[in-house]
Amino acid sequence: MFPWALRHLPGPHQEIFRYQEALQGFIRHEIIRYKLRTPEAPKNFISCYLTQITKAMDDPVSTFNEENLIQVVIDLFLGGIDTTATTLHWALIYMVQHRAVQEKVQQELDTVLGTAPVVCYEDRERLPYTRAVLHEVQRLSSVVAVGAVRKCVTSTRVHGYYISKGTIILPNLASVLYDPEFWETPRQFNPSHFLDKDGNFVVNEAFLPFSAGHRVCPGDQLARMELFLMFATLLRTFQFQLQDGSQGLRLEYIFGGTLQPQPQEICAVPRLSSPSPGPREPV
Known part of the structure; x- marks a missing residue:
């Protein structure tokens, strides 16, 4: 009923959260790497998504x-x-x-x-x-x-x-x-x-x-x-x-x-x- 509570309880499930954080860190690093590149035509999913984020900056209901x-x-x-x-x-x-x-x-x-x-x-x-x-x-x-x-x-x-x-x-x-x-x-x-x-x-x-x-x-x-x-x-x-x-x-x-x-x-x-x-x- 309270899935958020799992993060505060000890047990083997904590290993899942550690893996999740490691994977999130890796993806964030890739996003930063693409943002620092010289602007060019999008070539993969991350670069296309970043382009869409920029286009939707003025949209208050955007989920990008x-x-x-x-x-x-x-x-x-x-x-x-x-x-x-x-x-x-x-x-x-x-x-x-x-x-x-x-x-x-x-x-x-x-x-x-x-x-x-x-x-x-x-x-x-x-x-x-x-x-x-x-x-x-x-x-x-x-x-x-x-x-x-x-x-x-x-x-x-x-x-x-x-x-x-x-x-x-x-x-x-x-x-x-x-x-x-x-x-x-x-x-x-x-x-x-x-x-x-x-x-x-x-x-x-x-x-x-x-x-x-x-x-x-x-x-x-x-x-x-x-x-x-x-x-x-x-x-x-x-x-x-x-x-x-x-x-x-x-x-x-x-x-x-x-x-x-x-x-x-x-x-x-x-x-x-x-x-x-x-x-x-x-x-």
């Missing part, structure tokens, strides 16, 4: 100010890092669980990319199976089961239900990602959900891990690029497997800001295309 800028950058920073990292963790777990899928992804990468030094985002159009596997990871892991909290700005009706102005709305993204009307095997890992009978990649309208509409995740495109490039590069470079003597995978998630996998060690073994296999490295 440096404190809001700091918070928006924090939201983008945390939202992009945690979700992407958690999705990649699940991807590696599913690849260990489904060795045949992992091998098929690697075969496609080897065939299509050959000796190309790096994976490019444009390569996704030539890698339908790899792309389908990554989409299935996002669907089944559903790391953000409930979308960001929203508030209804005007009274309305949705499918006959009356929603009054001011109602707090939490979109249930998992209900769509696991809907049996749209997915053949909603609770099973199945890359075929995103492939047609000829093996071509297809989009499913129920694939909404980034939400939808005007409030879709602003980092949608960046996250898609990061996930594809990291996943494809990892699978091209390493074979992922459990350590010898392991008791097996733990697939139960930990509920937090995202649905995270249990802590566990997976070995990344360099593939034959690497200079030297070397020792196994836990990841």
